[in-house]
Amino acid sequence: METIFNKNKEEHPEPIKAEVQGQLPTWLQGILLRNGPGIHTVGDTKYNHWFDGLALLHSFTFKNGEVYYRSKYLRSDSYNCNIEANRIVVSEFGTMAYPDPCKNIFAKAFSYLSHTIPEFTDNCLINIMKSGDDYYATSETNFIRKINPQTLETLEKVDYNKYVAVNVATSHPHYDSAGNILNMGTSIVDKGKTKYVLFKIPSSVPETEKKKSCFKHLEVVCSIPSRSLLQPSYYHSFGITENYIVFVEQPFKLDIVKMATAYIRGVNWASCLAFHKDDKTWFHFVDRKTKKDVSTKFYTDALVLYHHVNAYEEDGHVIFDVIAYTDNSLYDMFYLKKLTKDFEENNKLTSRPTCKRFVVPLQYDKDAEVGSNLVTLPTSATAVKEKDGSIYCQPEILCEGIELPQINYGYNGKKYKYVYATEVQWSPVPTKIAKLNVQTKEMLHWRADHCWPSEPIFVPSPDAREEDDGVVLTCVVTSDPKEAPFLLILDAKTFKELGRARVNVEMHLDLHGMFIPEKVLKTETE
Numbered sequence: 001m002e003t004i005f006n007k008n009k010e011e012h013p014e015p016i017k018a019e020v021q022g023q024l025p026t027w028l029q030g031i032l033l034r035n036g037p038g039i040h041t042v043g044d045t046k047y048n049h050w051f052d053g054l055a056l057l058h059s060f061t062f063k064n065g066e067v068y069y070r071s072k073y074l075r076s077d078s079y080n081c082n083i084e085a086n087r088i089v090v091s092e093f094g095t096m097a098y099p100d101p102c103k104n105i106f107a108k109a110f111s112y113l114s115h116t117i118p119e120f121t122d123n124c125l126i127n128i129m130k131s132g133d134d135y136y137a138t139s140e141t142n143f144i145r146k147i148n149p150q151t152l153e154t155l156e157k158v159d160y161n162k163y164v165a166v167n168v169a170t171s172h173p174h175y176d177s178a179g180n181i182l183n184m185g186t187s188i189v190d191k192g193k194t195k196y197v198l199f200k201i202p203s204s205v206p207e208t209e210k211k212k213s214c215f216k217h218l219e220v221v222c223s224i225p226s227r228s229l230l231q232p233s234y235y236h237s238f239g240i241t242e243n244y245i246v247f248v249e250q251p252f253k254l255d256i257v258k259m260a261t262a263y264i265r266g267v268n269w270a271s272c273l274a275f276h277k278d279d280k281t282w283f284h285f286v287d288r289k290t291k292k293d294v295s296t297k298f299y300t301d302a303l304v305l306y307h308h309v310n311a312y313e314e315d316g317h318v319i320f321d322v323i324a325y326t327d328n329s330l331y332d333m334f335y336l337k338k339l340t341k342d343f344e345e346n347n348k349l350t351s352r353p354t355c356k357r358f359v360v361p362l363q364y365d366k367d368a369e370v371g372s373n374l375v376t377l378p379t380s381a382t383a384v385k386e387k388d389g390s391i392y393c394q395p396e397i398l399c400e401g402i403e404l405p406q407i408n409y410g411y412n413g414k415k416y417k418y419v420y421a422t423e424v425q426w427s428p429v430p431t432k433i434a435k436l437n438v439q440t441k442e443m444l445h446w447r448a449d450h451c452w453p454s455e456p457i458f459v460p461s462p463d464a465r466e467e468d469d470g471v472v473l474t475c476v477v478t479s480d481p482k483e484a485p486f487l488l489i490l491d492a493k494t495f496k497e498l499g500r501a502r503v504n505v506e507m508h509l510d511l512h513g514m515f516i517p518e519k520v521l522k523t524e525t526e
Contacts, residue, residue: 004452004477005050005339009038009508013152015061015068022499024065024489025471027462029518032060032473032487033149034454035137036510037125038073040336043086048268049094050334054079055125055137056508057152060473060487060501062518067487067501071508072152074137076145078123090121093140094270094335096263120167122157127171127512131181132203132214135516138171140236142185149516163218164199165190171512172237172307174412179203182221182240184247186232188256194226196233198245198286222291224249224284230256234273239311239320241413244294244362245286246311246320251279252304252328275328277302283393285318285362297390298360298383304328309355309405312415316363317377321419321438323403324395325351333428348426353403355419355436356395357381399436399443401425404455404512408467418468420456420492423447429509430454433474433488435495444495446488450480452509458492459515468492473515477507 037053040046047053058071073079078090091097120141129136129144136144136158146155160166166185173183181201188194198221201214209216224247226232231253239246258272283298304325311320329350332338338347359381364374373382374391381396402421417439422430432447433456446453453474460470472490485507486500 003339003341003343004479004509006040006046006336007506008041009056009071009506011038011056011072012070012505013072015070016503016505018060018067018069018487018501018503020065020067020499020501022489022497024062024067024499024501025461026065028062028459028471028489029064030062030459030521031149031516031518032062032457032475032513033128033135033516034058034475034510034513035074035125035128036454036508036512038071038508042082042088045088045097046336047088047092047095048335048337049092049270050336050339051125051331052092052095052123053125054082055123055139056510057137057147058475058507058510059149059152060475061150069487069501069503069505070152071505074124074145074147075154076122076124077157078121090123091263091269092121092123094268096266096268124171125511128514129171129173129181130175130179130514130516131201132179132205134214138169140168140171142166142169149521158213158215160185160215163215164197164220166197166199170235170237174238174240175409182245184235184238186226187223188232189229192229194229194232194256195223196226196235196247196249197223198247221245221288222286222293224286224293227282228253232256236306237308239308239322241311241313241318241320243288243313244311244318245284245288246308246318247284247286248305248308248322249282249284250305251276251281251302270331273328273331275302275304277327283358283360285360294362296362298393299390300358300393300395302326303356304330304351306330307403307405309419310407310412310416312413314377314415316361317375318360318362319357319377320360321355321357321398323353323405323421324356325349325353327351330428343427343429347428349424349428352400352426353424354400355398355402355405355421355438357398357438358393358395359383360393361391398438398441402434402436403430406456406458408458408460408470410460411467416467418492420458420472422453422455422474433472433490433495435468435472435492446490446495446497448476450478450483452477452479453488454510455512456490457513457515459517466493471498475507475510477509 038056055074122143124137169185423432
């Protein structure tokens with residue numbers, strides 16, 4: 001049975017003019033560029049998991065009040081190999097691919113050996129990253145693919161591993177004020193150690209080396225040893241403040257030994273991820289100047305988190321907001337066999353995503369009594385000193401049932417007020433867009449029947465004075481076959497609908513992306 005999830009989508013590489021309803025702000029000029037899975041069946045073979053599908057880029061271009069849509073499959077090596085073979089031949093995280101049964105036994109034995117530390121896929125389907133004047137499609141492997149943001153054409157492949165010893169990396173990097181990228185990746189059993197590596201990619205290269213890529217100037221900022229050599233923590237994002245990098249080492253772990261034998265055992269790599277519910281979750285704070293991890297041990301109860309919202313410093317504390325779960329049921333929800341026609345009724349999360357605020361006192365009275373709460377800010381979050389000197393942190397709950405959080409990125413690492421997110425409650429698919437005021441906990445919502453919105457992107461207005469001066473953009477897929485999908489434009493302040501740009505195509509559900517203002521594009525193409 002085909003659903004919105006598993007039906008292969010057609011690409012539309014030539015621009016399609018959208019039907020605009022309502023009034024778009026005249027200053028909104030540029031490209032909303034998004035990424036997500038679009039093909040789940042190749043020939044007679046099917047991917048097991050929705051997050052395994054082949055990457056489909058799509059964009060909405062705003063030009064003088066008109067909106068144009070286009071979409072194009074990322075021509076990754078994985079895409080090309082699969083399409084050419086007319087079957088899935090490249091393994092993804094939730095789907096292990098096997099060589100053609102007619103291949104001889106030697107070739108088979110050889111591929112078993114080469115899968116021990118796997119050659120990962122370059123099917124970069126999760127996000128878009130800006131590096132200098134270039135744009136890249138990214139996922140969580142060591143490969144990223146350069147793309148043309150205007151034509152969606154696929155350009156060269158970059159292997160992080162050539163510049164830094166990481167086997168996996170996040171697809172949620174941070175950007176500093178100079179446009180440099182800060183990202184994290186895991187180095188698995190390299191020289192007998194497993195560690196989490198923070199690295200920086202400069203936004204430009206010296207004049208004398210104009211032909212060289214920024215990646216040649218990549219530098220390792222610091223590394224944090226994994227608490228376990230063969231079971232590093234899985235992480236999807238991290239936080240950043242003016243002076244610290246915030247890294248959460250959660251008990252949601254990759255079993256390296258199981259990964260090395262997965263191919264032979266006939267199981268996927270996802271089965272090598274396990275949540276250890278009785279373990280602690282450890283917080284690391286790396287000083288951006290000294291490049292050292294703060295020595296105090298801060299921890300909380302077992303949790304699973306994918307998305308950091310924001311982090312900042314106040315009166316000797318680091319405050320960081322995350323969307324957290326009490327188990328790892330989210331990933332399992334998206335196996336395609338579960339995403340059938342009635343999945344909303346039959347498929348319920350066993351843990352609801354919760355926006356939690358941790359308040360961590362980096363400067364505290366070292367003579368404080370055991371059992372005392374070291375937090376001195378007005379919050380219900382606590383940080384209690386234990387006998388062994390470690391500090392047990394409990395969060396303040398900001399709200400429940402939101403995911404895919406976004407902020408005004410101008411406030412990244414600073415004290416802020418607003419989060420824009422999708423609202424999911426107990427089903428994994430969003431039915432509303434929400435705006436949360438983290439200071440008052442007030443919420444505004446947008447919803448419409450049969451509508452599934454995607455991650456909302458905040459775009460500030462050019463003369464913005466306040467944090468929420470601007471618009472929120474979200475791609476909306478409809479479950480009603482008579483309704484065309486559309487891009488929704490909301491006033492970020494009031495959350496009132498300003499307009500829609502409808503396109504008569506089958507749009508895919510996407511994951512993440514970014515808005516590229518026209519003035520940024522102009523300077524890059526010149």
